[in-house]
Amino acid sequence: MAWTSEQILALAPDASSAKxxxxxxAPRKWVSFGRDEQCAWGECHxxxxxxxxxxxxxxxxxxxxxxxxxxxxxxxxxxxxxxLAEQPKxxxxxxxxxxxxxxxxxxxxxxxxxxAKKEAEASQADDPDAQSKRAAEQEKRAAxxxxxxxxxxxxxxxxxxxxxRQGLATLNTRPYSFYEGPAAxxxxxxxxxxxxxxxxxxxxxxxxxxxxxxxMEQLGLLHLLVQACRRLESLPLEVQADVRARVGWTVNxxxxxxxxxLRDQWMVLGQRLTEEExxxxxxxxxxxxxxxxxxxxxxxxxPGQALDVSMVMGSFVDAELVxxxxxxxxxxxxxxxxxVASPPEKVPGFDGVSESVNAYSKALASYPWLEExxxxxxxxxxxxxxxxxxLRDSLxxxxxxxxxxxxxxxxxxxxxxxxxxxxxxxxxxxxxxxGAQAEGRYVxxxx
Amino acid sequence: MNxxxxxxxxxxxxxxxxxxxxxxxPALSGELGETLASLNADDREGAVLSASAAxxxxxxxxxxxxxxxxxxxxxxxxxxxxxxxxxxxRAAGHLALILSQTSREVLPEWLAACAAAGKxxxxxxxxxxxxxxxxxDQWQDAIRKVVGLRxxxxxxxxxxxxxxxxxxxVDERGMLEVWQTAGKFHRLSLLVLLREKAxxxxxxxxxxxxxxxxTEDRADxxxxxxxxxxxxxxxxxxxxxxxxxxxxxxxxxxxxxxxPESRLRSRAIARARSILSIKGMLKKTLEVNxxxxxxxxxxxxxxDTKGAAGVQMGEKAFLLMQVVGQAVPxxxxxTLKQTPEALLKLAAATxxxxxxxxxxxxxxRTFRNGEWxxxxxxxxxxxxxxxxxxxxxxxxIGRLSPESFERIFKRRLKVNGGRLTMKxxxxxxxxxxQEAPRPWTIGLALEILKTLKTETRGEPNWHMAMAIKxxxxxxxxxxxxxALNGWPTDGKYWEGWKEKVDSFLxxxxxxxxxxxxxxxx
Numbered sequence: 017m018a019w020t021s022e023q024i025l026a027l028a029p030d031a032s033s034a035k036x037x038x039x040x041x042a043p044r045k046w047v048s049f050g051r052d053e054q055c056a057w058g059e060c061h062x063x064x065x066x067x068x069x070x071x072x073x074x075x076x077x078x079x080x081x082x083x084x085x086x087x088x089x090x091x092x093x094x095x096x097x098x099x100l101a102e103q104p105k106x107x108x109x110x111x112x113x114x115x116x117x118x119x120x121x122x123x124x125x126x127x128x129x130x131x132a133k134k135e136a137e138a139s140q141a142d143d144p145d146a147q148s149k150r151a152a153e154q155e156k157r158a159a160x161x162x163x164x165x166x167x168x169x170x171x172x173x174x175x176x177x178x179x180x181r182q183g184l185a186t187l188n189t190r191p192y193s194f195y196e197g198p199a200a201x202x203x204x205x206x207x208x209x210x211x212x213x214x215x216x217x218x219x220x221x222x223x224x225x226x227x228x229x230x231x232m233e234q235l236g237l238l239h240l241l242v243q244a245c246r247r248l249e250s251l252p253l254e255v256q257a258d259v260r261a262r263v264g265w266t267v268n269x270x271x272x273x274x275x276x277x278l279r280d281q282w283m284v285l286g287q288r289l290t291e292e293e294x295x296x297x298x299x300x301x302x303x304x305x306x307x308x309x310x311x312x313x314x315x316x317x318x319p320g321q322a323l324d325v326s327m328v329m330g331s332f333v334d335a336e337l338v339x340x341x342x343x344x345x346x347x348x349x350x351x352x353x354x355x356v357a358s359p360p361e362k363v364p365g366f367d368g369v370s371e372s373v374n375a376y377s378k379a380l381a382s383y384p385w386l387e388e389x390x391x392x393x394x395x396x397x398x399x400x401x402x403x404x405x406x407l408r409d410s411l412x413x414x415x416x417x418x419x420x421x422x423x424x425x426x427x428x429x430x431x432x433x434x435x436x437x438x439x440x441x442x443x444x445x446x447x448x449x450x451g452a453q454a455e456g457r458y459v460x461x462x463x
Numbered sequence: 464m465n466x467x468x469x470x471x472x473x474x475x476x477x478x479x480x481x482x483x484x485x486x487x488x489p490a491l492s493g494e495l496g497e498t499l500a501s502l503n504a505d506d507r508e509g510a511v512l513s514a515s516a517a518x519x520x521x522x523x524x525x526x527x528x529x530x531x532x533x534x535x536x537x538x539x540x541x542x543x544x545x546x547x548x549x550x551x552x553r554a555a556g557h558l559a560l561i562l563s564q565t566s567r568e569v570l571p572e573w574l575a576a577c578a579a580a581g582k583x584x585x586x587x588x589x590x591x592x593x594x595x596x597x598x599x600d601q602w603q604d605a606i607r608k609v610v611g612l613r614x615x616x617x618x619x620x621x622x623x624x625x626x627x628x629x630x631x632x633v634d635e636r637g638m639l640e641v642w643q644t645a646g647k648f649h650r651l652s653l654l655v656l657l658r659e660k661a662x663x664x665x666x667x668x669x670x671x672x673x674x675x676x677x678t679e680d681r682a683d684x685x686x687x688x689x690x691x692x693x694x695x696x697x698x699x700x701x702x703x704x705x706x707x708x709x710x711x712x713x714x715x716x717x718x719x720x721x722x723p724e725s726r727l728r729s730r731a732i733a734r735a736r737s738i739l740s741i742k743g744m745l746k747k748t749l750e751v752n753x754x755x756x757x758x759x760x761x762x763x764x765x766x767d768t769k770g771a772a773g774v775q776m777g778e779k780a781f782l783l784m785q786v787v788g789q790a791v792p793x794x795x796x797x798t799l800k801q802t803p804e805a806l807l808k809l810a811a812a813t814x815x816x817x818x819x820x821x822x823x824x825x826x827x828r829t830f831r832n833g834e835w836x837x838x839x840x841x842x843x844x845x846x847x848x849x850x851x852x853x854x855x856x857x858x859x860i861g862r863l864s865p866e867s868f869e870r871i872f873k874r875r876l877k878v879n880g881g882r883l884t885m886k887x888x889x890x891x892x893x894x895x896x897q898e899a900p901r902p903w904t905i906g907l908a909l910e911i912l913k914t915l916k917t918e919t920r921g922e923p924n925w926h927m928a929m930a931i932k933x934x935x936x937x938x939x940x941x942x943x944x945x946a947l948n949g950w951p952t953d954g955k956y957w958e959g960w961k962e963k964v965d966s967f968l969x970x971x972x973x974x975x976x977x978x979x980x981x982x983x984x
Contacts (some may be wrong), residue, residue, distance in 0.1 A: 183483070235477075236515030237520075240516040377526075378526040380523060380524040426590050429587060432613055454586070
């Protein structure tokens with residue numbers, strides 16, 4: 017695929033790297049550059065005596081630079097990549113120098129080794145002795161974790177009951193440690209998902225009027241999760257999967273990709289970046305043109321690492337997705353991509369507010385711990401009611417629109433007063449808009 | 464009992480705590496009621512938590528959206544096809560980058576180039592730009608030109624943005640009505656637009672509220688009259704000469720002097736007529752005959768004697784300065800048959816040099832006379848020591864054309880041995896160059912680049928190192944190719960300069976790219 021400057025800048029681990037990369041995207045900074053089918057490379061003047069050697073594998077993309085920076089990708093990699101996107105003529109096709117050749121060869125070796133290891137494992141799988149031994153080990157580990165989690169659940173259950181016994185009225189006077197204590201114990205009990213839910217409680221009392229109701233609702237849902245987890249075996253398989261995911265068990269992605277997926281032309285509708293425990297989490301929402309259903313892709317990046325930027329907002333991607341098992345499957349993995357598809361005449365989505373809200377009710381009935389529900393509303397009008405915004409469909413039915421960062425005005429500018437299509441996350445009260453389509457353009461709603 | 468009441472009951476129990484009360488869950492019919500009834504009441508806390516989960520979910524899933532019966536009147540913007548063309552994606556990328564940075568020093572240039580290309584910004588950037596204009600009113604004019612019809616439409620819906628509504632149909636009655644009720648900033652922007660299209664109507668509007676407006680507002684409004692100024696403004700401006708506020712009187716005086724046919728202008732020349740004369744044939748001298756007193760008419764025209772002590776001048780010298788300051792400077796060249804340079808030289812040999820110089824300087828500024836400004840800037844410093852109000856270049860530079868500036872600066876550079884700075888802490892010509900009209904002329908830019916490439920061979924100069932950032936905003940991007948090469952990278956002091964020069968070049972490159980994108984896409 018051809019990379020755009022915008023996508024490349026989005027690879028930057030932080031704003032200062034983006035700026036530094038942009039400044040390095042100037043030919044005079046470079047001693048040499050070149051490219052072939054798979055790679056681009058260049059030598060950059062830096063503060064060291066010898067120029068830094070920067071190389072990029074273009075499909076993934078992957079980066080390697082001889083500079084000492086711990087950021088990834090480093091500014092030299094970004095600069096070279098930007099230069100390639102903006103002034104491709106500078107890069108004369110040719111044979112890679114040895115330092116590129118070596119890197120490329122070692123990457124291939126590593127890929128081969130990985131494949132070989134996988135093969136060895138697969139062949140081991142044929143060996144009944146090794147197989148049973150491994151299975152036994154796995155079982156032992158799983159049993160140990162199960163025991164840990166159950167102990168954690170007992171602890172959480174006691175804490176929840178204490179809250180109710182003493183009453184919620186004084187929770188707003190509790191220090192942060194009131195929540196952090198049980199959350200930390202849940203982390204030790206290998207239930208990170210529960211820990212996160214408990215931590216999230218801490219901010220509820222500071223979020224204004226009605227916090228008692230919201231707190232009660234969350235405590236109830238936590239209790240529900242404890243109960244469900246204790247009798248996991250008796251639940252339908254999909255619900256088991258949901259409970260396990262909520263508590264913090266992860267699903268093996270390799271097992272998932274081995275399954276058959278759902279192929280469609282997926283429209284990239286929204287992207288949102290959040291931070292969880294120093295990890296940057298990027299949520300990307302897709303919507304299938306033919307299946308008319310949503311999918312959520314998550315990408316995680318440690319500080320200094322790049323997020324996946326291969327999904328461009330507003331584009332259609334022909335891809336096969338595998339959904340994580342759930343009673344209301346939303347989260348998915350890309351199994352394979354078959355390039356970019358052309359936009360259809362009619363965009364997918366819901367026709368009206370009622371249809372969206374009905375779909376939300378259905379989802380909630382299957383998956384009670386649902387937080388953000390994807391809603392793509394075709395042709396709604398944006399209205400201002402006092403200081404608030406709302407969306408109104410052709411029948412006059414309306415929903416509230418959240419505008420924490422000026423999204424309302426941005427959408428208003430886009431709409432020009434005419435109906436438009438809006439995608440966002442619905443939390444049961446407000447729609448947080450992430451993108452909108454107007455006059456044939458799809459645009460981010462935030463920033 | 465409905466679910467709202469049930470929820471409230473549960474919440475009440477939870478708020479107070481189960482250790483202080485029984486947990487009697489309310490009864491309810493239907494499936495939800497059955498669920499609640501099936502909970503083990505002996506396990507108080509468990510029952511409250513379970514009931515809360517069930518009722519909360521039941522309510523959440525059961526919310527029906529509200530419906531409005533009344534159809535709102537649709538207020539739609541003009542179609543995109545009738546609007547200015549939207550800038551391309553590369554230009555939009557540049558704008559996004561400028562807006563995302565804390566320092567927006569290139570924004571004015573970008574806005575001007577966008578307006579010159581006859582394009583508008585993408586819809587999604589409108590709120591950010593309009594907010595910026597609300598914050599920084601010096602940018603409002605530039606922003607107004609790039610928001611297009613869509614931006615004007617949007618501005619109508621937000622009171623903070625009314626200054627950008629623009630698009631006036633010059634309907635006299637409608638306009639006067641709006642004027643009467645609009646707030647100050649809306650009126651200011653109306654006035655700016657009107658002075659361009661229908662200056663007489665603008666004046667009528669202002670006159671209609673003149674008595675009620677505060678003096679401060681009046682001055683702000685009157686300042687806009689520079690646009691569209693004509694003899695038809697004279698009666699109103701003459702009235703303003705009698706205003707109680709000095710600020711208003713001075714504005715009116717300044718503008719009247721700039722109207723070629725104005726009576727004030729003839730009165731000023733009549734007063735100046737007998738003041739200077741040339742004597743001698745071979746060795747010419749300038750004879751100065753300063754005005755002896757300040758009569759009532761002069762006072763009405765803004766000349767006074769009160770300020771003399773403040774600038775440590777004699778009364779006569781002070782009067783002379785003001786009379787010279789009001790006379791259109793080309794008058795002297797015509798009547799005395801001398802160039803400005805010659806007159807300045809002759810003035811230096813009289814006892815009245817300071818008065819004449821300061822007067823001519825004021826006149827050159829008021830009448831925006833490039834020839835005189837150039838001559839004044841080139842003239843050697845005044846000999847007289849007592850003078851307290853110094854003649855600063857910066858008072859004049861703002862009125863110079865880029866070409867005049869280039870001529871003056873090159874002359875000064877030559878005098879300075881072709882160098883901007885001489886040693887480490889020498890400011891040299893750096894300060895003057897920073898005030899140059901932007902962008903520099905190509906000729907000036909090439910000269911400065913040559914100088915910079917020589918001087919970066921030497922020890923880093925503090926003034927220059929600071930100023931090089933602002934040079935990057937003034938260099939015309941056409942000379943990018945010349946800017947990129949030929950730096951003394953092998954120089955002894957290059958390490959000290961490298962970073963400064965790099966960011967200088969990065970900025971020039973960015974400006975080059977952003978202007979190119981606006982032109983090409």
